[in-house]
Amino acid sequence: MKTVFSLCLGVLVALSSCRSVDEQPGKVSLSSYVNPFIGASTSMKAAGVSHGLGKTFPGATAPFGMVQVSPNTITGGDNGPGYSDEHTSIEGFAFTQMSGIGWYGDLGNLLVIPTVGKLHTFSGTLDDPDSGYRSRYDKASEKASAGYYAVNLTDYQIQVEATALPHSGMLRFTFPESKEARVQIDLARRVGGTSTWQVVEVVNDHTVRGEMKCPPEGGGWGNGGGKADYTVYFYAEFSRPFRSHGVWLADIPDNWTRKREDIESKRYQEIVKNAQVIPDVSSFAGKHLGFYADFDTKAGEQILMKSGISFTSLKNAEENLRAEMKAWDFDAILGACQQLWDDALAKISVTGGTEDEKYIFYTALYHTMIDPRVCSDVNGEYMGADKQVHRTGRFSKRTIFSGWDVFRSQMPLQTIINPTLINDQINSLVEIADQSGYEYLERWEFFNAYSGCMLGNPAISVLCDAYSKGIRSYDVEKAYKYALNTSRLFGNNEAGYAPGSISHTLEYAYSDWCMARLAEWLEKEDDKVYFDQRAKSYSTIYNADYGWFLPRNDKGEFHAVPDGGRLAEGHGCTESNAYQQGWFVPHDVDGMVQMMGGREKVLADLTDMFEKTPKSYLWNQYYNHANEPVHHVPFLFNRLDAPELTQKWTRDICRNAYKNSVLGLVGNEDVGQMSAWYVLAASGLHPICPGDQRYEITSPVFEKVVFHLDPDYAEAKTFVIEARDNSPENVYIQQATLNGKPYDKCYLMHADLMRGGTLVLRMGATPSDWGK
Numbered sequence: 001m002k003t004v005f006s007l008c009l010g011v012l013v014a015l016s017s018c019r020s021v022d023e024q025p026g027k028v029s030l031s032s033y034v035n036p037f038i039g040a041s042t043s044m045k046a047a048g049v050s051h052g053l054g055k056t057f058p059g060a061t062a063p064f065g066m067v068q069v070s071p072n073t074i075t076g077g078d079n080g081p082g083y084s085d086e087h088t089s090i091e092g093f094a095f096t097q098m099s100g101i102g103w104y105g106d107l108g109n110l111l112v113i114p115t116v117g118k119l120h121t122f123s124g125t126l127d128d129p130d131s132g133y134r135s136r137y138d139k140a141s142e143k144a145s146a147g148y149y150a151v152n153l154t155d156y157q158i159q160v161e162a163t164a165l166p167h168s169g170m171l172r173f174t175f176p177e178s179k180e181a182r183v184q185i186d187l188a189r190r191v192g193g194t195s196t197w198q199v200v201e202v203v204n205d206h207t208v209r210g211e212m213k214c215p216p217e218g219g220g221w222g223n224g225g226g227k228a229d230y231t232v233y234f235y236a237e238f239s240r241p242f243r244s245h246g247v248w249l250a251d252i253p254d255n256w257t258r259k260r261e262d263i264e265s266k267r268y269q270e271i272v273k274n275a276q277v278i279p280d281v282s283s284f285a286g287k288h289l290g291f292y293a294d295f296d297t298k299a300g301e302q303i304l305m306k307s308g309i310s311f312t313s314l315k316n317a318e319e320n321l322r323a324e325m326k327a328w329d330f331d332a333i334l335g336a337c338q339q340l341w342d343d344a345l346a347k348i349s350v351t352g353g354t355e356d357e358k359y360i361f362y363t364a365l366y367h368t369m370i371d372p373r374v375c376s377d378v379n380g381e382y383m384g385a386d387k388q389v390h391r392t393g394r395f396s397k398r399t400i401f402s403g404w405d406v407f408r409s410q411m412p413l414q415t416i417i418n419p420t421l422i423n424d425q426i427n428s429l430v431e432i433a434d435q436s437g438y439e440y441l442e443r444w445e446f447f448n449a450y451s452g453c454m455l456g457n458p459a460i461s462v463l464c465d466a467y468s469k470g471i472r473s474y475d476v477e478k479a480y481k482y483a484l485n486t487s488r489l490f491g492n493n494e495a496g497y498a499p500g501s502i503s504h505t506l507e508y509a510y511s512d513w514c515m516a517r518l519a520e521w522l523e524k525e526d527d528k529v530y531f532d533q534r535a536k537s538y539s540t541i542y543n544a545d546y547g548w549f550l551p552r553n554d555k556g557e558f559h560a561v562p563d564g565g566r567l568a569e570g571h572g573c574t575e576s577n578a579y580q581q582g583w584f585v586p587h588d589v590d591g592m593v594q595m596m597g598g599r600e601k602v603l604a605d606l607t608d609m610f611e612k613t614p615k616s617y618l619w620n621q622y623y624n625h626a627n628e629p630v631h632h633v634p635f636l637f638n639r640l641d642a643p644e645l646t647q648k649w650t651r652d653i654c655r656n657a658y659k660n661s662v663l664g665l666v667g668n669e670d671v672g673q674m675s676a677w678y679v680l681a682a683s684g685l686h687p688i689c690p691g692d693q694r695y696e697i698t699s700p701v702f703e704k705v706v707f708h709l710d711p712d713y714a715e716a717k718t719f720v721i722e723a724r725d726n727s728p729e730n731v732y733i734q735q736a737t738l739n740g741k742p743y744d745k746c747y748l749m750h751a752d753l754m755r756g757g758t759l760v761l762r763m764g765a766t767p768s769d770w771g772k
Helices: 002-010 266-273 314-324 330-345 355-367 410-417 419-436 458-468 476-489 502-521 525-541 586-595 599-611 633-639 643-656 673-683 750-755
Strands: 068-072 092-094 111-116 143-145 148-153 158-165 168-174 178-186 197-204 207-214 230-238 244-249 276-279 283-286 289-297 302-310 348-351 381-383 389-391 444-446 685-687 694-697 704-708 718-724 732-738 747-749 757-764
Touching (some): 068 158, 168 330, 178 302, 197 289, 207 289, 283 289, 302 314, 348 355, 348 673, 410 704, 410 750, 673 704, 694 750, 718 750
Antiparallel strands (some): 092 111, 168 302, 178 289, 197 283, 207 230, 230 302, 348 704, 685 694
C-alpha cells in the first residue's frame, strides 16, 4: 500500500474532467476508454427475464479496491448494485457496492446525501421522492469514468462528484446559497436490508466515526440466506467545520424482523419517516441511526467529505484514510485513481477495432478488476472467519469469490494477467476454511461467509487451474486437504449422480476430474484413480433412448421427459435447461461426443443450437449467453474439427451481445465473468476446461493484442496476437505462424503464452481448412 500512498502524494496535476489523457501529446490513456455505465441496469423489462441485465454500478473505485463510492437509487428488491439507470431519483452515495449480482445483494453501506431545506429521516421512494431525502437528478449531467462519477441533484441544485482509492473515498459537493445546507449519513442503510446496530461519535467539529453491524438478521446477501455477517467501520472528515449536527433515531420494536421485506413495508417506513431527531449529541448508538451536519453555504461553495473504511476496526478505518488521503485535493486523488487504472489496464493493450470496441474491451477489463477485492487494511490486518483480527504476511486478503460464475473465464484470465491475485484468492479461501473450522473450500464466499450460493465445487477448479500453471504460493498440501474435504462433502452419490439434478451431476464430475489432476501432480495415486473414475460419472444421467441427459431419482430411475423436452428450463437444471447444461463435460469432450452419437451428429446439433439463437443473445432457450453454463460452448467447435464455426460465432457474440451502452450486457455481470469472457474471446483465446492449460484459438476482434506478462511467472515480457487483414467481414483464420513458423493447431497451451512470442493470424472472409 506504500505504492498507493506515494502515488497519491505525487500527483501534482489536477484532473478535473472525467476523461484523462497521457502527458504524451495525442495519446489517450487506457482509463479514458472505461465507460462504467455499460451494464448499469437491473431492468427486467429490457432483459425479458427476472434476472435483469448487467447489474453493474457506475460509481468510483480503484482496481480491486475495498471502497466503491457510487450512486444508489433504491433500497430493497433484487437490486444488487444499488443503482439502475432507468430510475429517476438518487437516495444517496454509498461507499461499498457489489458488481453484477442478484440474490438481493448486499453492502451499500455509509449512504451519504447532501441536501438543503427540511431535514428528512426517510429516503423516500422512487414513486414519491418528495417523501424523503432522495433527489431527482439531471440525466444529462451524469458522468462516469474510471475512478470518477458526477451528477446534479436537481431537487437541491447540488452537484456531487465522487472518487476513490483502495481503502477510502471522497465526495465533492457544490452547494447553492443556503442557510439550511446539510450532509446526511444514513447509517442503517444496506442494499438488501438494513444494518441492525449503529454507533456514531463526533470526534470534533469536522470529523465523525462509527460502525454499522450487518448480520443475516438484517437481510443482505440472499436476504439473510447468504449468512453475511460483517461490521463496517468508518472515519469521515469534512473539509470545513459544521455549524451544528445531530442524529435521527427510528425506534424499531424489538419484536420486528429486519429483512428485505420488512424494510420495504409501509409500517417500517412510517417509523423511519417519523424518527426522533436529537441535536448536538457527541455519541449515540441504536438500531436505526442517521447523522446530519449543518452548514451555511454560498452559491458555488464546495464542501468535501472523505472517509476511510475498514471491516476490522475504527482505528484501521482512520489509518486507511490517513495513509491514502492526507490532503483535500479532489483532483489529485482522482488523478491518482486514474493512474492506478492506467497501470492495471495496461496488462493488455489492443490496436485496431472501432472506438466502441475499445470502450467495450477496456470497460470489460475494468469490470474484471473490481473483485475479488482486497479486504485487508493498509497495515495488513483483516477480520478472519473466526471473528478475530489477523495480519496478512505473504498475501493480500481477498473477498467476494463468485465461484460458480468466475471459474469459467474470470479466474483463467487472471492467471494470465494477475497471477498474484490468484495466489491471494487461494490463500484467502484456505485461511477461511482454517479459521472457520469448516475445513472445506466455499463455493461463493462473501466476507468470510459460507453462503453456499449456486452449485458445484468451483474453488477446486480454481486451485487445479492455478497449480497446473505454476501458481503455487500457498500451502499446497493444506489446499489439497481442504479440496479433498470439499469433494467428499459435495459430490455425486456412489452411483455417480446427484439425484434430481443434471447441473449438479455434470459440475461434480468436472470437479472430480480437477481432483484427479491435483492428485496426479501431487503423486497421490489412490486419489487419482478414484477421482478419474468419478470424473466419468457424467454418463450416468445420459439416457441413450431419449438421446440426451435426464435427471435420475433416488432409486436410479430416469425422470419423465418434461413438456418442452430439453428446452424446458429448470427441469433438473440450475438457471438453464438440459440443452444448455448438457454440453458441460469440459474435461472429456471426446467421450461426450462419442456418447452423444459421434462428431457429425453433435456438430449438427450444436450448429442448430446457434442458428436458432436470437441475434440479440438475450435470455433464451438456445445459446443463452446471458448466463454462465454455456460460456464454453462456442469453443467446442474447435474440438469438433470445425474451428471456423468457433471463429464465426464468437465474433458474432462479441458484436451483438456486448455494446457500449447501459444495456450493453445481455446478462448479469456476475463479478467479472461476463466481461472476462469478452476480454478473452475478443483477444482470440478462451479455455474450455480450466485446469487443462489449453486455450482455444478464435477470431480476435482487434488487429493486435499484447498481453504484458508477470516476470515472476513468465519467461518473456509479452505475448502478442496479430490478426492481419482483420475486418468485420474477415472473421475466418486462413493461416497462422507462431514466432515465425507455420502453426496449424487451433489451440495454444498456457506454457506457450508464458514463453512469450507472437502468434500471427491471417484473416479472410471465407472459412478455411486451418486448424483442422
